[in-house]
Amino acid sequence: MIKREKTNPIIKASDVKPSREDFEVFGVFNAAAVEVGKRTFLLLRVAEKAIETDPMVAITAKYDPETNTIKKVYFDKNDQGIDCSDPRTVKTQKDGNFITSMGHLRGAWSDDGVNFSVDEKPLLAAGTPIETYGIEDARITFIEGKYIITYAAVSDDGICTVMAVSKDLKSVERKGMIFVPNNKNVAIFPERINGLYWALHRPFNKVRARESIWIASSPDLIHWGQFEKIVSPGPEEWDRVKIGPGAPPLRTDKGWLEIYHGVDKDEKYSLGGVLLDLDDPTKVIGRSTTPFLFAEEPYEVDGLVKNIIFTCNAVKRSAGMIDIYYGAADDSTCLATISEEELLKDVT
């Protein structure tokens, strides 16, 4: 059975220092996770918002490319056409809705995979014109001696996926947009297959088809093609409404094991698995019928958004155990462990 870490949530908003004095952290979730030697590194999604001191003024944050700074945008709550009744959003008649939060990516290090020391400063924060409303949901794949980071970037153009590269996870180099808006949940495979790199991704548009897991290949990690939808929602209730890639696939003897999220009609996010052919990852050879991890604990059921379990990375440990780092209720960072053998039984 899956075993939740006793000290869950292992990282909470109160464990994270704001990136600046006039901001507060209200969530830390959906972390990338990777082994670095004997240590574990998490790249946390930190959700901040500007501290509001005047009860009649709402504040949102926006990256300004001209000054290369994150600026506060002020809204008078008395203004006609402004609705601030939901503290997460400023609704304007003229320009639509603006979220009050901004996300950045923060490193955290651990010797035991459970107790983490969170960095004082962001490793990556909004810093380009396609990141104006923040960045979030990083995933890391170690491949050919480099850590490849993908993350979602939010701007007026929608949500796209950016790639960045690091040798040591202490400094990072952006490599630009790799998937055009709207597309996120990009999870890169840890090896080339038939000479190409591969990634799972999830385009999302207001179309009739429900959000699904897609695949793509690349000769160089920069240019992507051979797009194909490989897993659709359903047929079970728990993942009937939409699905998306979770962790970058893990190699097992039986196939590529993909831990993905499924969403039911009540917007409950749970985790299941699919198995992809080792030599042809476009071929689905197994799939969970029930979720192996779903919101049950108070910190999963209640939080900023109720009933969310969302993973961006799972770490294969020795002794056949898989550590799944996950965001609970869009609020905190948690850990659960399951044996590879058991998980494979679930998907075959």
Add this chain to the structure above:
Amino acid sequence: MIKREKTNPIIKASDVKPSREDFEVFGVFNAAAVEVGKRTFLLLRVAEKAIETDPMVAITAKYDPETNTIKKVYFDKNDQGIDCSDPRTVKTQKDGNFITSMGHLRGAWSDDGVNFSVDEKPLLAAGTPIETYGIEDARITFIEGKYIITYAAVSDDGICTVMAVSKDLKSVERKGMIFVPNNKNVAIFPERINGLYWALHRPFNKVRARESIWIASSPDLIHWGQFEKIVSPGPEEWDRVKIGPGAPPLRTDKGWLEIYHGVDKDEKYSLGGVLLDLDDPTKVIGRSTTPFLFAEEPYEVDGLVKNIIFTCNAVKRSAGMIDIYYGAADDSTCLATISEEELLKDVT
């Protein structure tokens, strides 16, 4: 000044034989155009619909991957939750709207660039799961001895762009999806630049930013990346609401000349030009302030959709003249000619 062909529209729906006996052609527009030796080839967007014989039954068409055929889908106009008041659409409460038309791509050949003989059968028609509701708006780029065809494919997943290759434009080989939904108007440059292929494209999502002209590069025409928005709508009225790539860029001494479409607040589509740096096509060095071609003639002002001028290809002739083939009012195929010199003055 731009000169419209006297015999416009040069191809009308009545000039095109339906692809099957129980269908009728109601529009032929937005053609790809390319010189093949001394001849001109058009790849027409043919819009067909099933002939309705029972006044109480509406019919739409859908490609069925299982039988590899295009099937008719019947709707009882008396059914509750079905609205057929607009003959172009069947609106259902349960599954949303279905268009009654289906597009395919049909070749046409000419010795003089004006009088065309339209092929009896489609060159390309809906034939894969991402083309279930038809294909449309082809563009052709001749590069390195091959005709590269891009076209929009419509399915429940939205509208994506597919690439196909031909040596002679008599047979064609599909190469798969090159831009994920929603993305269309893909126009490939006719040469490599700095070792890479380049394309203009137009992602479209329900986001705050207005639809714009984007660029991308590719090492092999299959995998695309380095996505960047290079031209935004406005600031003039005629192209303030949205813009998109039109013809594949033409090489001139002053830069890459891109003929694009701009849309105003009344949904009027007109043509203007932008000039891109020859060595760095992400760099915009000139732009029209006024459209050089906009709906004025009766066949442009009136038709299936009023006030539409839309081009997919322009052909550079000897003597410095550019033949712009364009769709008028989403209805018929037209031709207008302008000197390169004059067009360049317009954009610099």
